[in-house]
Amino acid sequence: VNRYCKERLVTDELPDRIEFLMPREGGDAVIEMKIRVVECGGALGLLGALTDITERRKTRMELQRVKERLESILHSMNEVVVSMSANGYWILAVNPAAEALYGVPGQDFTSGENHVLSFVHPDDLGKVKQFYDNLPEAEFDQLQYRIVSSNKVKWVHDEGHVVYSNRGTIRRIDHVIRDITEEKNAIDALKQSEAKYRDFFNSTSDMAFAITPEGVFMDINDAGVKLLGFENREEALASNVKDFYVDVSERERLLEELYDKGHVEGKHVRFKNKAGEPIEVAFTTRAKTDDSGKLLYHEGIVHNISEALEDQRNRVLRNAAGGMCHYLNTHLMHLHGSQEAMGEEMTTLDEVIEDFARGGNTQETLAQIKRIVETIRHFHRGIRSAYEKISEVTKAFNKAFLYREESYTTQTILDIFKCYGYEGED
Structure with a gap:
């Protein structure tokens, strides 16, 4: 001093x-x-x-420290922060993030060589200029638009707000511009995925659904409304899937598997429609949970397999009937052969008896009669064996299919078999 x-x-x-x-x-x-x-x-x-x-x-000094902290924050931000003059939109300041977003040095903006508006996509430039022009009156606004940087199209989210002086006049207009390209692409992809899902949901011939853990329908397509016999979708959404199980314990087992594995695929379940008619279905569903693992709902597809199972049963029945017919034909041929052989032996017996009546050799005749009787007994045993085997099969068939005797005529039975390709004569 x-x-x-x-x-x-x-x-x-x-x-x-x-x-x-x-x-x-x-x-x-x-x-x-x-x-x-x-x-x-x-x-x-x-x-x-x-x-x-x-x-x-x-x-x-405190203001200086605050300024330094703010500058540090601005320099570390990924968002572009731009301060512009109230008139003419001259760029007063810009943080380093502008270089990463726009691909040019930051000083190009403050020197006037470049401007953020210069990078706006031509198709969006009109609405962006209007957005900037309206900010002094709106005081705050935001807009999403495209920019072109390094020959690449990017999406940005621009928030603009007015900064006033102590006298109430506009000091500057600040913009925070954030690159939302990845976010936008993800949202667009999600929308496309949802559109495809909704298109499949509405167009599939199977029942598509979403239900709460308690079984209340959250969503159901037209095929599901038709399958369960509802009047409309609104009626379905007021219903509970529990009411459409023939055996509700099947639902409990299905849910146990769903909670254990997170999904169920092709599970056979017996449903019934609103009128009580049974429907056999294949149930495919997956669980939708939150971040903590709590079940929010489950969604999936129900495929009506009633006709397929009926066709399968018919094939099994036809194969069983064909096998049985082959088995029966074998023994019927045995019966037929025994019948013809017995007829021949009986003809021979008649000739021997006539010879005996004319005074033929008694000892030789008796020996022939004894041989013929033994042969007839042999064929009789064969007939009895074939009869027993045929009876065994018919009894098993009656028991397996709970056969009840009906007053079918031979013609009725033949007519039924003709429907399946029989071409024999009546």
Whole structure:
């Protein structure tokens, strides 16, 4: 301070004020001393004024620290922060994120060589300019639009807001511009996926559904409405899937598997429609959970397999009937062969008896009769064996298919078999 005062007397190049610390109770005070050279009694003197600027300096230092923190935040942000003039949209300041988004140095914006509007996609430029023009009146607004940077189209989200001075005039307009290209692409892909899902949901011939863990329908397609016999979709959404199980324990087992594996595929379940008519279905569903694993709902497809199962049963029945017919034909041929052989032996027996009546050789005749009787007994045993085997099969057939005797005529039975390709004569 002494040196400053001495030099101040002899030169005008020094500033007219100086700051220094003055010890005081509770800590040093920051003092500003303003000096003016004056003439006093023919000699030069100093006229000074001391001002305690401790609080002012603290405030200034705090503001400086805040400014540095803000600058640090702005420099570390991924979003582009642009400050523009109230008139003409001159760029006053821009953070380093602009270089990453637009692909040009940040100083190109503040120098006027480039402007954020220069990168707007031509098809979006009109609405973006209107967005900028309306901001002074709107005070705050936001817009999504496309930009072209390094020959690539990007989507950005632009938030603009007006900053006022203490006098209430517009000081500047700040914009925060965020790259949302990946987010936009993900949303578009999700929308396309949802559209495809909804198209499949509405067009599939199978019942598509979404139900709560309690079984209440959240969604169901027209095929499901038809399958369960509802009048309309609204009636279905007021219903519970539990009411359409023939055996509700099947649902409990299905849910156990669903909770255990997260999905169920092709599970055979017996349903019934609103009228109580049974429907056999294949149930395919998956669980939808939240981040904690709590079940929100499950969705899936119900395929009506009643006709397929009926066709399968018919094929099994036809195959069983064909096998049985082959088995019976084998023994019927045995019966037929035995019948013809017995007929031949009986003819021979008649001839032997006639020869015996004419006085033929008695011993030889008796031997022939004995041989013929043994042969007839042999064929009789074969007939009895075939009869027993045929009876065994018919009894098993009656028991397996719970056969009840009906008054079918031979013609009726033949007519039934003709429907399946029989071409024999009546």
